[in-house]
Every structure is written in structure tokens, then in C-alpha cells.
Amino acid sequence: MYPLKIIGLGPGHRDYILPIAKKEIEAAEVILCGVRHTESFDPTGKEILYIGKGTSLKDLLEEVAGIYKTRKTALVVSGDCGFYSLLSYAKKVIPIKDIVCIPGISSLQYFFAKLNLTWNDAELVSLHGREIDLLPALIDNKKLGFLTDKSHNTAFIARIMDAAGIQNSSIYVGEELSYANEKITKLTVKEALDFKEEGLSVVVIVNE
Ligand SMILES: C[S@@+](CC[C@H](N)C(=O)[O-])C[C@H]1O[C@@H](n2cnc3c(N)ncnc32)[C@H](O)[C@@H]1O
Numbered sequence: 170m171y172p173l174k175i176i177g178l179g180p181g182h183r184d185y186i187l188p189i190a191k192k193e194i195e196a197a198e199v200i201l202c203g204v205r206h207t208e209s210f211d212p213t214g215k216e217i218l219y220i221g222k223g224t225s226l227k228d229l230l231e232e233v234a235g236i237y238k239t240r241k242t243a244l245v246v247s248g249d250c251g252f253y254s255l256l257s258y259a260k261k262v263i264p265i266k267d268i269v270c271i272p273g274i275s276s277l278q279y280f281f282a283k284l285n286l287t288w289n290d291a292e293l294v295s296l297h298g299r300e301i302d303l304l305p306a307l308i309d310n311k312k313l314g315f316l317t318d319k320s321h322n323t324a325f326i327a328r329i330m331d332a333a334g335i336q337n338s339s340i341y342v343g344e345e346l347s348y349a350n351e352k353i354t355k356l357t358v359k360e361a362l363d364f365k366e367e368g369l370s371v372v373v374i375v376n377e
Contacts, residue, residue: 170239171242173259173269174242174269175259180346181347186273198241199240202218202243202246205247206247210245218233249273279346280343291313293315296321307333323366326374331358337376338376339375340356340357340360340372341355342361342371344367345370
């Protein structure tokens, strides 16, 4: 009987995938992952179940629940499996004793390193598909890292800061991190009000 491997892929570029994650992905016969993820490994000869191509996540995980014991199956997630990934959702369907997690480099961990900043002293927040009141965190912390999505983006964060009169902050946006088209931009709060991301992004704020 096999466990279900939940594998952190890192920010995307193959150089940032841990060797053990590469080995486990290579060994897998069935992989559940996002469409973008198959750019980071060779899917040849594997059955790939794509997230976001029509079939609901619930149905995909139920399919996985039916096969993982008899076929080597992996759920590949971006970044680290323990940081706002599908691990929590998978645990609702698959017993925890049957799950083996392989860590990866989180997008925010990668971005703090690119900025030569520590992240042990940062408040980490996910706005990915979440409605939360950001203001207390923005007031209480000197350094913050955000996962974003299309509407909860850099301009969204800047609007909250601007309305609260928080102006002496540097806003760093990391887009398509680790990929060839990686883009890093430093903005003031006023400049960030009109900023438009072109791809996947995370945001780091340093309050002076
Ligand atoms: C569902 S969360 C997954 C976070 C992931 N577990 C991690 O540790 O980075 C998806 C969000 O991660 C961020 N993200 C993941 N990969 C990225 C990349 N290569 N560049 C910029 N942001 C990225 C984006 O904010 C995206 O909306």
C-alpha cells in the first residue's frame, strides 16, 4: 500500500525544486497538480489530473482517494506544502496517516531571500481567495509578506494603507518569481495605488 505524497514544488523554476521532490515526482504514476506545474517537470508517461480544468477539486480528490493506495500518487503544490496549500483540504478526504509531505521553498521565502531580507520577523498573510481585515496587521507590524490574487493585489493593499494614512512604507512586488520573466518592483504607497501585476505575485511591505 502506498501513501499519498504531497510535494512542494517551490516557486516554479526547476533549479528551486528540492532533489527529493524531483525524485518523488519522477517516481509518481499519477499526479494531481495545477496546469502551470507541468512546466516544471516532465509529465511523460504519467497520468496527470489537472486542477482548474473543469473537474471540481472535491471530485479530483475523491478520485485520488480511490487510487493512491494501489498506484504511486502525488499531489504537487506550489511553494511549500505547509504554507497555504491544498494540504488542509486533502486531510479532509485522505486520512493523515496515509499522507507523506515533502517540503518546498515557499514563494515568500524565495522573495525575502531575493530582497536580502530576513523573514523570521515578518507577519505573513494570505490574501489568496480570502477576505480579511488587513489594517490591524498593517498597523502592528514593521515587515509583512502577502500572498495575493487577482483582486486582492498590490493596489488593493495600497488603497488600505493610503486610506489609513500609512505612507512611509516600501512596497516590493515579486512577479513570476524564479521564472525567466521574473519581475521585482519597489514602490511607494502612492505609486502602488495604480500598479498592475502581469502574473503570479507576492508582496513584501517594510514600514519605516
Ligand atoms: C495557493 S497559494 C500557494 C502558496 C505556496 N504554498 C507557497 O508556499 O508559496 C498561491 C499564491 O502563491 C504565490 N505564488 C506562488 N508561486 C509564485 C511565484 N512563482 N511568483 C509569485 N508568486 C507566487 C501567489 O501569491 C499565489 O497567488
